[in-house]
Amino acid sequence: MQLAPVISTVAETIQVAIAPVFLLAGIGGILNVMTGRLARIVDRARSLERLHPRSTGPEHERHVWELRRIDARISVINAAIIMVTLSALLICVVVALLFIASLSNLRIGTIVAVAFILSMLILMGGLIAFVIEVRLSLKAIHIRAELLERDGR
Template identity: 75%
Template sequence: MDAASLSTVSSTIQTAIAPVFLLAGIAGILNVMVGRLARIVDRARGLEQLHPRSTGPEHDRHVWELRLIDRRITVINSAIFLSVASALAICLVVALMFVSLLVNLHIGGIVAVAFIVSMLLLMGGLIFFLVEVRMSLGAIHVREELLELDARK
């Protein structure tokens, strides 16, 4: 490589640093999402053990919560899928930047579209994550009979 192409490579590396930092951020988000998925699965397993022994209103509550957990698993799985797809699109952006440099292609428009797609996928993943968090909050209300017991003391 001559000095001019070395400076071009250096410039491309500097330009690629921002998407790489974005990948690190997405990795952090994915870590949180996978942690939530693990907690959801743990809760489902706990309820599955209680479910056969429960009767009456407690049984109905277990069935309701298991159905909610099933929906939450689907939603958080979608959030994880979209976030991973976003990270892959960012990797594509970085790869296209270097391919463009090495082959001397003028594909700035394609790189821009790949970046926009990545942001849209990340937005979708974050929206699904928000939906899952809201769903989990719906399951954490204190039952009325427990509130009444507490009021008598």
């Protein structure tokens, strides 16, 4: 009776698990971008919160509008970060299940496939939320017409 796994079985499992591991690296890069955006959003919110009490009239209204937009952006980017992180966790589950199945001869291919599909769907949701946040930020940074100097046109 063989108690230890055959080295070739472990090597084959590592080969199969490499693609999800590379996917994890890509997801890490995406999370880095998202958390960087969140940090910039928070910095902008803090600077506006300092200006808010001292502003009046149209300037105050612009600050309130932008703070509302920032609040929405924070919610959306936070949802994106949560979804992408959950996707990464599911990829880790896939890798673990690959090894468990290989080493114990379990036939859990369907479970592995479902976990991977769920991971991809959640990743798609996170990326969609990211695009929504980017669109919200673009709408917030349009330069007001009165600040654009026109040379007689």
